[in-house]
Each structure stands twice: as C-alpha cells, then as structure tokens.
Amino acid sequence: MDYEDQQPEVRELSSRQRRVLGVLMEKGLTTPEYYPMTLKALIAGCNQKSNRSPITNYDEDAVEDTVEQLRELGLAAVILPDSGRTERFRHYVRKRYTFSEPQIAILTELLLRGRQTLGELRGRASRMVPITDLSTLRTELTGLMEQGYVQTSGSLERRGIEIDHGFYEASENRTLTPTAPSAVAPTTATPAPKPAASQTAPTPAIDDSPASELRIKNRQLQSEVEQLRQQVEELKDRLDDLCRNLGV
Secondary structure (H helix, E strand, O other): OHHHHHOOOOOOOOOOHHHHHHHHHHHHHHHHOOOOOEHHHHHHHOOOOOOOOOOOOHHHHHHHHHHHHHHHHHEEEEEEEOOOOOOEEOHHHHHHHOOOHHHHHHHHHHHHHEEHHHHHHHHHHHHOOOOOOOOHHHHHHHHHHHHOOOEEEEOOOOOEEEEOOOOOOHHOOOOOOOOHHHHOOOOOOOOOOOOOOOOOOOOOOOOOOOOHHHHHHHHHHHHHHHHHHHHHHHHHHHHHHHHHOOOO
C-alpha cells in the first residue's frame, strides 16, 4: 500500500495551503512543459495579479514552509531532476482523491479565486479542461457536492447561485447559505395551494430587459478578458523560464 493511501483524508486546508496547492494544480494543467515547478515559479504563481483572490505577497520562506506542510499531508512532493539542478515541486491530488479531470479544474479555480457563479466557473475552468456546457458542469459539480468538496448557495438549476469549495478551516466560517439538499438533486415538491379568488398571487419578477442582457454580456466579456490576461501571464512565465534556461 502506498504511503499516501495510509494517510487520513484531507478535508480542511489553510488559506496559504489552498493557494500553493491551487497553483500546482493549475500549472500542471495549463503549462505541463514547465511542470513540476521550481520554487521561484511557484512563488510567482501564488502572487500573480490575475486569476487570484485575494492577491498575496508570499515570500520564499512562506511558500517553502507551506510546501512542506502539503508534503506532510501527502498532497505535494519534491522532485529532484536527473540533471541535479534546482529541485521542483508537484501535487499529488490525483493520488489522494478520485476526482475526474474536469473536477480537478473546477476545484483549482475555486481554490484560487473562491466563490463564483456557474458561468464564471465554467469559463475559467474550461481553459484547463474542456467543459462544453453548463449541463456538463452541473454533472461534475454534483459529484463533488455529494462528497462534500463543493458547496453552493442554492439549487444548481437556479440562476445566480454561487459555487465554492469546501476545504475551508472550520474557524473561517465560510459556509454558503442556504445549502439545501435540492442543490444536489432536484426533488419533487408538493404543489402549493392555489390562492383564494379574493387573493392575488404574486408574479415572479423576470428581468429580461435590454439592460439585463447588457449586464450578462458585460460579465461574459469580463470573464473573457480575465482569461486573456491569464494567458498573457502564462506566456510571460514561459518566456522567463526560457530566458533563464538560455542564461539571458
């Protein structure tokens, strides 16, 4: 039996552990040619300005200490290249959990940014692993929710709900409310009694005005701009690595 298999399941992570682990997961998916990561690249990934919330300023000691904590949890490892050059770091999420690749991408985004809407989450996770539509996203989220790794503010079928990971420490008190069983699987509710003739039943307000459509389009554009910013950051990281390798 592997050492990782003998360790207890990790359900809570500190904010710094979530950031470092999230960066390792992200770069493993988006830039596999530069993965496992050097310490310098890992620090830069933690502190980058795009696709991160909150923005951090971790120093070398903080990141090294956090990697060591993740190693003790069986979630990360140090790799020594055959060339004997700088040691590199990788995550062991695939060894410790039974997540699908889309689920890893989903959790990566949630660890790096926290709560998001369905549309935001699909757009951002899709840059790492294809998630063709919201239906596919809901299927992957349902599996994570049933295991307690993801929480929501309502049913996945509702508009405007927020999604978040479930790796917060208990002391952080970051539970989304309400998180009802219907968020996992819609249930058949008993029809409510019809109002008496003298009563007027309230009509749900549906905002389908041009202003609402513009707001939706604006959010989509903001998401696309954020993805482009992330791609630019990744290209900069690749260029920096290439320059270092060439001794420029």
